[in-house]
Amino acid sequence: MICRILLLVVLPSCVSGSFVVNVTQTCYQAEENHNITLEWTFTTKPDRSTKTLNILCELFISDKLSVLYHVHEGVEVSESQDEEFSGRVQSDKDALREGRIRLQLSRLRTDDSGLYLCEVNTDYGFSVGRCQLNVTAVFHSSNLQTVSPQPESRESQHGVGLSLVLPLLALVIICALLCLVGIKKRKQTLTRVSEIKPITT
Incomplete structure (x- = not known):
């Protein structure tokens, strides 16, 4: 497992000949509870069947890999997805046919921050693309405004009472x-x- 993690992180994007997996953005920034779309592109060959397509997108934090998205022989395998991503990932199947992996991750959490690796394996090549996602916590100023006037109103009530x-x-x-x-x-x-x-x- 550790060897596989090191291999995915250290390997350059282009591993097998002209087959390449690229990212549209190397770093994403978002706030918690928002949605974000992560996107990778890979080399396609029109004459090849999608049944030879295998994709594994994972979140890498410390020494742990969590499965975000898995396609085996052209078919999405939702059972492989880790529980933390359950019901929060939507894939664009039309984009996949064009060599684009578009994954919308909804209801973001700060725990979603980390390095996202997407490995694509076909009968004509293998490659890995990676990007960083940083999710920041949101402090709602509206909550603070609704709480702060209460002591003031009490003070004003005391002021009226004293008067x-x-x-x-x-x-x-x-x-x-x-x-x-x-x-x-x-x-x-x-x-x-x-x-x-x-x-x-």
Whole structure:
């Protein structure tokens, strides 16, 4: 397995005579949850049957190969596809007849980042094409905007509450002070009255 990985990564694009597998782009950049189309081209011979066509496209990360797309003797073999790509890969069968391998990978994940190898083996040649895909994570600013106003609204609610409570509190304090002043004056009046000596005849 390790030998095969090294062979696929190290081998140049052209391996067998004039038979070549090329990529339309050497590096792809995309965001997660988006779709992307990876494309390779290979040398075709009109007089040859598609039954001699064998294709294996894989994702290479570290020491692991995951099967993205497999064609054996001209027939697509979906059973060979790794679970991580299940239901996410669409191939263009018309393009295949023209010597183009077009694979749409949908609902991209950051784990889809890596080196994509596509080996094509026919009775008239063998070659490998490779490209890099980088999938970046997306941070949704809309989520942040919906969350951030909540503390502000609470603060504004507290502000409204305080603007109502403070005048009421001030009014209560004023009333209490007036009551105290009134009680004090009444006591003073009572003491003056008690100090007045009655006139005796």
